[in-house]
Amino acid sequence: MDKPDNITNPDTSTEEKIKEAARIVFTGKGYAATKVRDIAAQANINQALVNYYFRSKEKLFDLIMAETMKILFDKIKPVIYDESTTLNEKISGIVDNYLELLLENPELPLFVVSEMRSGSDRLPKMTGNGKLFLESHFAKQIRQLQAEGKLNFHPVNIMMNMLGLIVFPFIGRPLMLKTGIVKEEEFRKIIEERKKLIPLWIVSIINL
Amino acid sequence: MDKPDNITNPDTSTEEKIKEAARIVFTGKGYAATKVRDIAAQANINQALVNYYFRSKEKLFDLIMAETMKILFDKIKPVIYDESTTLNEKISGIVDNYLELLLENPELPLFVVSEMRSGSDRLPKMTGNGKLFLESHFAKQIRQLQAEGKLNFHPVNIMMNMLGLIVFPFIGRPLMLKTGIVKEEEFRKIIEERKKLIPLWIVSIINL
DNA sequence: TTTTGTTTTAAACATTTGTTTAATTATTTT
DNA sequence: AAAATAATTAAACAAATGTTTAAAACAAAA
Numbered sequence: 001m002d003k004p005d006n007i008t009n010p011d012t013s014t015e016e017k018i019k020e021a022a023r024i025v026f027t028g029k030g031y032a033a034t035k036v037r038d039i040a041a042q043a044n045i046n047q048a049l050v051n052y053y054f055r056s057k058e059k060l061f062d063l064i065m066a067e068t069m070k071i072l073f074d075k076i077k078p079v080i081y082d083e084s085t086t087l088n089e090k091i092s093g094i095v096d097n098y099l100e101l102l103l104e105n106p107e108l109p110l111f112v113v114s115e116m117r118s119g120s121d122r123l124p125k126m127t128g129n130g131k132l133f134l135e136s137h138f139a140k141q142i143r144q145l146q147a148e149g150k151l152n153f154h155p156v157n158i159m160m161n162m163l164g165l166i167v168f169p170f171i172g173r174p175l176m177l178k179t180g181i182v183k184e185e186e187f188r189k190i191i192e193e194r195k196k197l198i199p200l201w202i203v204s205i206i207n208l
Numbered sequence: 209m210d211k212p213d214n215i216t217n218p219d220t221s222t223e224e225k226i227k228e229a230a231r232i233v234f235t236g237k238g239y240a241a242t243k244v245r246d247i248a249a250q251a252n253i254n255q256a257l258v259n260y261y262f263r264s265k266e267k268l269f270d271l272i273m274a275e276t277m278k279i280l281f282d283k284i285k286p287v288i289y290d291e292s293t294t295l296n297e298k299i300s301g302i303v304d305n306y307l308e309l310l311l312e313n314p315e316l317p318l319f320v321v322s323e324m325r326s327g328s329d330r331l332p333k334m335t336g337n338g339k340l341f342l343e344s345h346f347a348k349q350i351r352q353l354q355a356e357g358k359l360n361f362h363p364v365n366i367m368m369n370m371l372g373l374i375v376f377p378f379i380g381r382p383l384m385l386k387t388g389i390v391k392e393e394e395f396r397k398i399i400e401e402r403k404k405l406i407p408l409w410i411v412s413i414i415n416l
Numbered sequence: 417t418t419t420t421g422t423t424t425t426a427a428a429c430a431t432t433t434g435t436t437t438a439a440t441t442a443t444t445t446t
Numbered sequence: 447a448a449a450a451t452a453a454t455t456a457a458a459c460a461a462a463t464g465t466t467t468a469a470a471a472c473a474a475a476a
Contacts, residue, residue: 048437175320244463255465419474428465435458442452
């Protein structure tokens with residue numbers, strides 16, 4: 001019988017253990033606050049192995065960041081490029097997919113935006129992703145809406161609102177917990193509730 | 209005649225210069241990425257003076273963070289405690305006040321939430337601020353709404369949505385600029401537009 | 417003016433932290 | 447089994463970074 005945790009199994013290989021540990025520590029604390037020693041400790045391996053497998057802290061970070069961005073974009077790409085669905089269906093799809101993903105990875109939004117500060121270097125090329133969105137069927141449907149005069153504001157507001165409503169609870173979660181405005185147990189329930197509500201809200205906003 | 213930039217003028221005193229420089233660098237890059245040397249350079253003073261006036265990087269940071277939180281809370285306190293205004297008026301007041309403040313200080317939201325990560329220590333007591341909000345007239349009016357059965361979801365959603373709609377554009381700004389979804393020049397115009405729109409959106413959401 | 421106290425400076429210091437090295441152990445190849 | 451290659455380790459290294467020091471410059475008081 002095959003050992004499921006064989007050395008050849010990439011999921012338990014040292015390289016993969018380091019990547020997974022790096023993902024956890026980087027997304028939890030950000031690049032600057034993360035020490036290579038933290039990653040080694042999290043992975044339960046010798047510190048030198050981090051450099052042995054990934055050359056440098058920065059290279060490892062770039063890898064994690066690129067993978068993270070890919071996860072985020074892959075999650076909506078099929079939805080926004082689907083030419084067979086209505087705008088409303090796409091909105092529901094985006095909300096569902098993202099809230100599900102974020103419930104599993106609550107630190108992702110804060111991780112991405114904190115590393116994307118104005119003056120920051122070490123940023124992956126994002127222009128491609130921007131184009132990818134602007135050329136989507138979703139974007140086309142919004143432009144359509146605007147062309148028909150059914151939109152009373154700048155179309156980018158739709159994007160801002162949707163992302164804001166989806167993502168903000170996760171970004172503000174530590175703060176809301178800290179201030180006692182929300183309790184830990186309620187949070188998940190509230191997010192589940194929002195899965196149904198946000199699409200209604202967005203549509204209501206569009207048709208205002 | 210008095211010199212406006214006299215040595216006794218607290219605005220140009222060394223201590224104040226350091227504080228202002230620290231505010232700029234901390235809010236721009238976060239605690240971990242900020243070097244004491246960065247602050248000294250930004251303030252055009254000798255590095256040792258930072259420790260001379262503020263003892264340690266951490267003490268200086270705590271001061272800046274506390275002042276920042278105070279600015280943020282002072283900005284809405286008069287609005288949410290005003291017993292003579294309607295809920296809708298309060299919403300408009302909050303949106304106006306915050307968007308105005310954030311147009312002047314676009315990095316504030318990202319600064320606050322990045323330093324408030326789940327596992328982070330070095331956080332100011334926030335329970336007081338939470339109470340401050342929950343005891344406000346604004347919170348009372350929302351509970352009232354709920355008691356009358358006019359609210360079809362958890363009341364905290366109102367808070368999440370309002371803050372999300374106000375704050376997210378500033379949090380996502382670097383990313384949106386980077387992806388090319390928004391151009392620098394449009395941003396301010398869009399925010400100005402949102403001053404009128406967000407209150408409408410919130411009210412529409414509440415009454416859904 | 418002399419003295420005293422405060423502010424500023426350059427340098428040194430100690431610690432943290434990313435990276436490298438050289439030796440050891442484990443695995444693969446011949 | 448022997449040789450070669452790869453993975454792992456503990457230690458060392460070098461650069462960075464927060465903090466301290468001791469002297470100099472400056473201002474205030476006597």
